[in-house]
Amino acid sequence: MVAMTIRKMFIVVFAIVLVTTLTGSFFVFKMTSNQGTSKAILNFFKITNSQDTDKAINKTADKVVVNLAERQRMLIQKYSKEYINELIPLQVRHSTLKAAEIATLQITEDRKQYTINVIGKLRKEVPEVHPNRNYAVIKGSIPLPTTFLKEVSDVIKQKGIYSYDFLSKWNINKEKGLVTDFEKEAFYYLYNKKGKVFSRFLVHNGLYTLRYATPDIAFAETCINCHNVHEDSPKSDFKPGDMMGILVVNIPIGTLSAKTEALLARLEDDEFGTDSFLKTKKAFDTTLDALINGGKAPLDLEMTKFTTLPPTRDSKIKSKLNEVRQLWDTVQEYMRTLTVVKPYSAEYIAAYDDAYISANAAMMAMNEAVNMYPMYTRNSEEKTKMATLLWFQGGSVGVVLLIIILGWLFFKETAARPVQSSDEFTFATEGTSEQTSSKTPKKRHNAYTFNKEASLASLRKLMKTSRH
Numbered sequence: 001m002v003a004m005t006i007r008k009m010f011i012v013v014f015a016i017v018l019v020t021t022l023t024g025s026f027f028v029f030k031m032t033s034n035q036g037t038s039k040a041i042l043n044f045f046k047i048t049n050s051q052d053t054d055k056a057i058n059k060t061a062d063k064v065v066v067n068l069a070e071r072q073r074m075l076i077q078k079y080s081k082e083y084i085n086e087l088i089p090l091q092v093r094h095s096t097l098k099a100a101e102i103a104t105l106q107i108t109e110d111r112k113q114y115t116i117n118v119i120g121k122l123r124k125e126v127p128e129v130h131p132n133r134n135y136a137v138i139k140g141s142i143p144l145p146t147t148f149l150k151e152v153s154d155v156i157k158q159k160g161i162y163s164y165d166f167l168s169k170w171n172i173n174k175e176k177g178l179v180t181d182f183e184k185e186a187f188y189y190l191y192n193k194k195g196k197v198f199s200r201f202l203v204h205n206g207l208y209t210l211r212y213a214t215p216d217i218a219f220a221e222t223c224i225n226c227h228n229v230h231e232d233s234p235k236s237d238f239k240p241g242d243m244m245g246i247l248v249v250n251i252p253i254g255t256l257s258a259k260t261e262a263l264l265a266r267l268e269d270d271e272f273g274t275d276s277f278l279k280t281k282k283a284f285d286t287t288l289d290a291l292i293n294g295g296k297a298p299l300d301l302e303m304t305k306f307t308t309l310p311p312t313r314d315s316k317i318k319s320k321l322n323e324v325r326q327l328w329d330t331v332q333e334y335m336r337t338l339t340v341v342k343p344y345s346a347e348y349i350a351a352y353d354d355a356y357i358s359a360n361a362a363m364m365a366m367n368e369a370v371n372m373y374p375m376y377t378r379n380s381e382e383k384t385k386m387a388t389l390l391w392f393q394g395g396s397v398g399v400v401l402l403i404i405i406l407g408w409l410f411f412k413e414t415a416a417r418p419v420q421s422s423d424e425f426t427f428a429t430e431g432t433s434e435q436t437s438s439k440t441p442k443k444r445h446n447a448y449t450f451n452k453e454a455s456l457a458s459l460r461k462l463m464k465t466s467r468h
Contacts, residue, residue, distance in 0.1 A: 082277035100212035168245025186213035
């Protein structure tokens, strides 16, 4: 009973110690994480005089400055990442447009060479040979330039790389008229000489496609004469230099999906970065200017909440912030270079490398500027102290738990020994009694047997004596 009482007292004492330690750890953690070290200390000691209150306000203001300066490092990373993400669809657009430009040049030159060097030469040297759309069933006939190009286009189209068509408002082939809104818009745009190229990214034949239209200009007398005298031609007064129709090159860039649709939605040059890195740039520029010269700085990236910062008085910090501004301008310059050079060219790789290096340099300079703020240094020291305190609190909890466990095991063994000894004594006593009780009848039986035999022996002896 005494051992059990001591054990209970031991558990109660250490339970109180454990609860106290955990409670202290909780409040230390809460003060350091939610309120900040300086504010927690001020709240703990209940500072009420005006001088200390002013100090607390100044510390809070300094902390806002440091937090905004620290945020600048994150904004440099955010800007670079967003710019590259926006650059990817732009690269897709430029690469596809370049492919369409190359294909258009190839098709135009193929037709020119075929018209001049094949049809023109045969007409002079072999007059009986003449071009016709139905050349396959006409003896001595060869394909028209447009027929030749159409058959080549059909072969290329089967490979899924690209396709092209010559279309016109005055088409001889009834299948080559203006059908879609794009084709009509492109024709009149080029016919009215508003530009040399008309292109759109849109859904065509079930795929997101670049449709790239250029004017089909009359250049060879054979083509002009053919269109002017053909019985199915709606127009008979073409002359060299006139636009006879349009050449449309179709380059598929993706299947129908939400991702492709989102990609194409970001392909307009005038919208490049408006919802991403340009917002980040504005927040960075405004904050950096406020850190250097004082003024309003955004508290959120959406720039809906502002705070007013004092100008930087420390010459070293100000010099470092101006260095950040120069590096920041360099980052933007290299990023802009990526939008104008040819994708995946040597110039592009060099500009990408320069942008990466300059962004890292800007972040390092901003980090150095942050480390110069006295408030940042104090916060770092206080955080280190509070971290040490938290480790100490955690160690205390561990020690208390270890002592409780060891104490429990010790008193459990101590309390169990008297009970075990009592059980052993009882068992031994019961065993002795059983042995005694079991042996007693045997002794009585032996004594009874001995007395009976002695009586019989005496009786026999007496009988012998009486006979004699």
